[in-house]
Amino acid sequence: xxxxxxxxxxxxxxxxxxxxxxxxKDQMSGPEGFLSFVRDVLSGLGGYEPRESPDAxxxxxxxx
Numbered sequence: 001x002x003x004x005x006x007x008x009x010x011x012x013x014x015x016x017x018x019x020x021x022x023x024x025k026d027q028m029s030g031p032e033g034f035l036s037f038v039r040d041v042l043s044g045l046g047g048y049e050p051r052e053s054p055d056a057x058x059x060x061x062x063x064x
Contacts, residue, residue, distance in 0.1 A: 025050075030053025033050055
């Protein structure tokens, strides 16, 4: 999903409720990382450590 679409989603959520919380999953863990992300959000993200997926579409590159 491109940046404009993601921003539009966040905008809609924030306009719909002043109590809304927006959580964005990392891109590097790919689609298969979604279930673990949801579980970690529900448990407070305390142990969330995403793992890079070979199917990930990364837009930002890590500096080394």
